[in-house]
Amino acid sequence: MSKELIRLQDLVMEFDGERVLDGINLYFNDHEFLTLLGPSGCGKTTTLRIIGGFLNPTSGKVLFDGKCINEVPAYQRQINTVFQRYALFPHLNVYDNIAFGLKVAKLPKTEIQERVQEMLSIVGLKGYEHRRIDSLSGGQQQRVAIARALVNRPKVLLLDEPLAALDLRLRKDMQNELKRIQQAMGITFIYVTHDQEEALSMSDTVVVMDKGRIQQIGKPEDIYNEPKNAFVADFIGESNILDGIMLADYKVKFFGRTFQCLDAGFAPNEPVDVVIRPEDIDFVPVEQGHLTGTVTSVTFKGLNYDIIVDFKGFKWLIQTTDYQAEGTTVGIRLNPEDIHVMKKSEYSGMFGDYSSYSAEYDELVEDADDEEE
Amino acid sequence: MKKNKALLLSGPYILFMVIFTLIPLGVVGYFALTDPDTGAFTLNNLKNLALFLPTLGTSVGYAIVSALICLVLGYPVAYYIAHRKPLTQKILYMLTMLPMCMSFLLRTLAWVGILETNGIINTLLTGLGLPALELIGTPGAVILGMVYNYLPYMILPLYAIIVKIDRRLIEAAEDLGCNGVQVFSKVVLPLSTPGILSGLTMVFVPAVSTFYISQKLGGTETMLIGDVIERQFKYANNRNLGAALSLVLMLLVLVCTGIMNRFGGDEEGGVVV
Structure with missing residues (x-):
């Protein structure tokens, strides 16, 4: 397959002496759709937050393209996140939410405009530029969150239970949508969920976790069979x-x-x-x-x-x-x-x-x- | 039926408001628009207002300066409290409220004792062989009194708003490339605007109409509109003029808060307390 992009080495995380991650060793390939699957408290979100740079592991290393990025703060990583319940900025409209990262990066105005418009059409929200965030439905907010992350063209997109708040029907649609976007843009997706069906239907690789340890890594068919x-x-x-x-x-x-x-x-x-x-x-x-x-x-x-x-x-x-x-x-x-x-x-x-x-x-x-x- | 019940339950408050707010307001309006001697309708009282415009200007100036100083001092405190552990937050919140448990008059008098010519500070200074300072009776002393008395009114609404800012929004901003300063200027500050506006209002309104602080800590040049109004009732015995001044002050406060509300409503959709 394609080359290795991220590697986690002997990752250990403790909160107040409680071991949440217990020696995680894992690598992620470029262009891969990998899912961390497990029940509440299995350490999957913690793993994701360490990759995103929001948590420092108690011990162990995070390697990105072969270089250790433990000390690199979140804002300098080529990684973007779609947060649980989206975390959209309520004081900005749809356009400004999506343009946020590009404006921080001080890109030229015309390029920002082009890229935001491109993202809006990818996620099917053309014409919603000036809508307030709280006037959007859950599914639309979800898409803004995805657009806001992807517009920065990250190498890796982290998704923390992005569909958990949606109803079943919408969840199915968004699963297909996400898979389509991932294939179209060729970005590595690291997806966290407790929904095994979601994991099996979307992923190239599934990592089953429990009690802070990896229980099994494999293709969806292998994990099931x-x-x-x-x-x-x-x-x-x-x-x-x-x-x-x-x-x-x-x-x-x-x-x-x-x-x-x-x-x-x-x-x-x-x-x-x-x-x-x-x-x-x-x-x-x-x-x-x-x-x-x-x-x-x-x-x-x-x-x-x-x-x-x-x-x-x-x-x-x-x-x-x-x-x-x-x-x-x-x-x-x-x-x-x-x-x-x-x-x-x-x-x-x-x-x-x-x-x-x-x-x-x-x-x-x-x-x-x-x-x- | 439901509506009637609600009306019945809010009855006591409505009655209270009518007796102690609406009727007195009417009385103020009545005196403001009648002649002191004949009791006939007149606009003469309002004509005299021009005399007091400079005083009104001074009052507004002092209130604005105090509110801004409170904002600069209070914001970091509110931010600090909002980012502590829940228990620490409660304790610090209580400590912020603590001065408000003491009488406003006492707190102001205490500053007199500290600042006056033979007060604590000057005693200390002369004790150390340094020249005494003229502290009391200055504009600085009045501003100090205002800031000291009204600072909690700035901190509390700010804290209430900042503590509610979703942690994940800050992480999202970091995720999208913001360093610490950018996180603050692009996310935290805009989201705390409702708190800033309500804090400014809550300091400005009592500060613009105060009289006690300026009387105790200020001098002749720091006479404020509140002092003038008080004087009309207590000494000059011209309640018609006092009423007219009160009316104008009230309108001014309403206009100021209205402008702030409008500003907040348009920009951030925030609610001003």
Whole structure:
């Protein structure tokens, strides 16, 4: 791919003795769309603020084009930021907000005018030059924020949950918009979000973080299909996670049965976590099933049903368009490609059990996230 | 129904305003426009105002100078308080208010004791073998008294506005290339304009009409319009002229605050308290 632009070396950040970042090592390529993904308090915003120059790391280095920029103040970095909730200047109109950076840089008036107009058309706000910021909708403010940052032609654009305050529909539109702008302008985007779907659909590379550490780095497909541990498996999409034993390469045992799988490279009889994605499971007639269980709850989700099935006391989430009534006994088959085996980690046993599943769970999590930082 | 309830609840205040503000205003207006002897309608009282225009000018001048000094002194203080930790902010806020808990008259008298010919400063100076200074009875002493008494009225509205400026706006300005000075001039200062205007108003209005400060700390050449008005009522026994002067002063204050409000409203959309 293209060349490396930013590198974080052993980044550690402590606030009042509390370790928020615990040895982050990461590099960003030129023209890349990279997303830092994780729950509240995982350190993703802190990482972004260190790159932007708003925080000094307790230890570790930030390298830009191979040079350490720890001591370079924010205003001298070739980096611009789209802030959470935009931080537009309320005393300036749309035009002056976007022109702000160029005026500070004392560019000629005609050039400022040209570049602001160009940005206005890129973000679709032509004709809004003289509007007051507080007369704009959330989506429009968002676009002004993006224009204000991009007009300076930074090498890197940092985006801190820029879409969190928008409603679902607008968020989807803006996701496409951002991706389009990023590709059109060829700028490195470093994007912070807690929304896994957003991360998967926009990014070239996803960095999953938790507890101030990087849990996994990879392409969106790899992160989803080959999660490294129970945390990643659970955070990216839904997962049923079971205790298993790796008998030998390609053979894993759980629920007292041996299954074929595609994973290898574990020690003989090594205890492992087994991930089964809810959408990979198909119902079959009971007599043909590898496992049989009882349906305990059915929730209609629009695209599919969320069905909770009790297998010998362990409840699985199954997502299917195939309706099953509550109380039915069902059988399931698991094909080798449906089973993903992970090494045991500190997260083993914490995730992937749907015994306390409730339909409101997702929304509760989102509400909690909104209050972060 | 709802409207009636609100009216009922605000009734006591409205009544209070009518009895103690509107009626006295009417009385002022009445005296200002009637003849002292006959009680007939006349504009003579207002004609005499020309005599007092220089005094009025001095008063406005003193008030403007005091307000500006308060701004220069108060802004850094307000800025400093607004950028402390929440608890420190509360303590400093209380300390700023503290002088206001003491009587205005006492505070001014205390300055008399400090500045007068045999006051604390001069006693110290002569004790050190230095020549005594003429401090009391000077314009400087009057301005000092005004600044000292009204400074909290500048700091508090400024603090209230500055503390509300979003931290992220400052970061955004840094992000867009502003150094410390530019952050202040391009973001912090414009955003604190509403506080500046309301601080200036809150110092200017009481300063322009004061009489006590100039009487205690000033001399003959620092006679202010407030003193003149007081004299009309207390000694000259010409309440018609006093009323006319009051009326003009009131109009002047209204015009001044109106101009400031308009200025703020157009430029920043700020609200002046």
